[in-house]
Amino acid sequence: MRIAVVGCTHAGTAAVHEIIARHPETTVDVFERRADISFLSCGIALYLEGTVARLEDMFYDSAAELEKLGPNVHVHLQHDVVTIAAKDHQLEVQNMVSGQRFMQGYDKLIMTTGSYPVVPPLQGISLPRVLMCKNYDDAVKIKESAKDAQTIAIIGGGYIGVEIAEAYSRIGRKVIFINGVHGVLSHYVDHELAELVSDELRAHGVTTFLNEVALQFDSDKQHAFIRTDKAEHVADLAVVCVGFRAMTELLEGQVVTNPDGSIHVNDYMQTSDPDIYAGGDAVAVHFNPTGRDSYAPLATNAVRQGKLAGRNVFGNVVRYMGTQSTSAMRLYDKTLACTGMTLKRAKTEGFNAASVTLTDAYRPEFMADAYPVTMVLVYDQDNRRILGAQLLSQHDVTQSANLVSVMIQNRNTIDDLAYVDMLFNPWYDKPWNYLNLLGQMAVEQADHLNA
Ligand SMILES: Cc1cc2nc3c(=O)[nH]c(=O)nc-3n(C[C@H](O)[C@H](O)[C@H](O)COP(=O)(O)OP(=O)(O)OC[C@H]3O[C@@H](n4cnc5c(N)ncnc54)[C@H](O)[C@@H]3O)c2cc1C
Incomplete structure (x- = not known):
């Protein structure tokens, strides 16, 4: 059997381990557009505040280690899968170093392409003083720019925004925290706890602007200007953390997806194409409280779903229990x-x-x-x-x-x-x-x- 795994952070890494643990004879082709695998994004805040000294410690696996699992495991780093022809079982892959493109066949495909940070379509969002917060490169930029930046604006009051705001305040930076709705962490807590979280941020010197929507970014050599529907804020740097979206365009129209773009899978992580399995941030979870699909991009879901995809790709045997998004x-x-x-x-x-x-x-x-x-x-x-x-x-x-x-x-x-x-x-x-x-x-x- 020849299995292709597209994307190799948590879900992809878990899938490869599971495939080889049970079927070491399998040929596995892993395609990852980055130069690394398995980065724990939760390390970004820890690195910024200094709890973790070396960002490299936030990787728990490598291409070399994966290839040691078996003679037929091939990890292609800096290889971007540019198209998927599901009917023909073919991937079109671009080597990002040489620029060369080639076709790669598979018997089964595991789609673990994850998510990308939502980039709101705002003027100035691509300015160098406006950063995102998702991967290793973002972590390096955030840490590096914190050396000079004294005032940081955080846009978005989800858990990543709150974590990053805390980390900046811990290292003595002035933090301007802007959230579009009144309640921070609105996907996680109701108003009683949201108030307590805001109080906690304020007690540690974070200035909160709630119910305030960012509309535009601008910058000069030293500053980022954030215009909202209520005011203009001046900072040295802005970090935008307004959520994640499933990265599933490659399979658009080829498997069933939800309106938010996340892939719908059955209890065995199998998509509507029986030869394509999927897991992690690319996929909707089965949310037990409602019994319906829900988008819950968490590493916990990614490792579980990736492992199950690697197991069930040989035949549907272990059901996904669903999640409460704990x-x-x-x-x-x-x-x-x-x-x-x-x-x-x-x-x-x-x-x-x-x-x-x-x-x-x-x-x-x-x-x-x-x-x-x-x-x-x-x-x-x-x-x-x-x-x-x-x-x-x-x-x-x-x-x-x-x-x-x-x-x-x-x-x-x-x-x-x-x-x-x-x-x-x-x-x-x-x-x-x-x-x-x-x-x-x-x-x-x-x-x-x-x-
Ligand atoms: C700052 C931050 C903190 C977090 N903290 C926590 C936490 O404390 N607890 C928790 O449970 N979760 C946390 N998360 C969420 C967690 O990181 C994600 O849920 C997890 O990374 C999802 O893993 P994944 O493998 O599905 O996808 P991703 O991590 O998105 O990885 C997908 C991979 O696929 C690759 N890829 C995509 N398309 C292609 C292509 N066409 N060709 C080749 N490669 C491709 C990408 O380069 C990427 O490496 C955090 C996230 C962030 C950003």
Whole structure:
């Protein structure tokens, strides 16, 4: 069997490992337009703030290592796949160094081309003082330009914008944070936690401009000028982080895609063309809270889907479980962790949803550092199923988000959360774990006990 893998960051790398682990005789042709593979973009903020000293440490694999997996693994770096003729099982590939083009046949194709940062069609967006934030090259530019730039404007209040704003503020830069809607992290948290996140940014010297839309960029030798619908801001540099879009043009019209361009796959990561599998940011995930396709570009989804594509390309055996898009980020000395849907999204998706918000110390107050945890639980009032949760605390709440994630996947209810068995020890929590209490609050609300 000859398998072509197009794109080799997380999904592509995971696919190649899986193919060779189970079928070492396979011929695998990997085409990657970059000169590297497997870069962890989460390292950009860590590198900028100095937590990670060497950007090279953010690669966990290389072309040479992949080729060592088997004699028939061929990794073609700086090779761009320019067209795909799916019916003929042919790729047209350009060697980006020599400029030469050639055709490459395949029996099966794994499409792991990922995403590109959304570049809003604004005047001045391509100016050198306006940067994007996605890959290794962006990381180098961001770090390099931070040496001279004192004032940085961040455009976009998703988790990457917030992470980068924090990193710049940690290294003593003045940060202007501009977000088109009022709530920061609007895909992840409802307004209560959004307010707390904004407060946290402001408490660390970040100037926030919310509900303000960037319209145009301009620059002179030293400055970037950002005109919004409300004001003109002057910075030394602007970093635009307004989301990601699936990179799927090569298969346009050849496989079924969603209106947002992401590829639709079945439970086995197989596209509508039986010989083409796909995974990662190029693909829509099966979002368990709604049971529908959703676009959730996360490394977690990419590695899972890539591995499954590499497994199922030999025959559909392992189903994708879907996702709750569980995620977490550090916010100065706090942790924010989220899973499933916000209340706003749940309502937009047509659920008769409600939420409760609770703040409680994670362990008994007689213990030192009994940090408060602020939590939101979103549930369906019709069947009491849990739809989402958001947690913010100085305590590490990441595993609590993972627990709620499993409960959403298992279609558990607020009643399950209220009474599910969780340990007690004063070092770790109270006789009722804070998630139990959150579940109980939702039960009381659903049963109108406080009406
Ligand atoms: C700043 C930042 C921080 C992040 N932090 C987190 C985090 O903390 N947790 C988390 O879960 N996720 C995080 N993510 C998201 C995560 O990085 C992505 O979900 C992940 O990179 C997707 O992997 P992928 O392999 O599907 O696609 P990509 O990483 O987009 O890689 C696709 C690859 O395909 C190549 N390619 C595309 N087209 C072609 C072609 N025609 N020919 C040849 N090669 C091609 C590209 O060069 C690229 O290398 C972060 C992203 C960013 C930008």
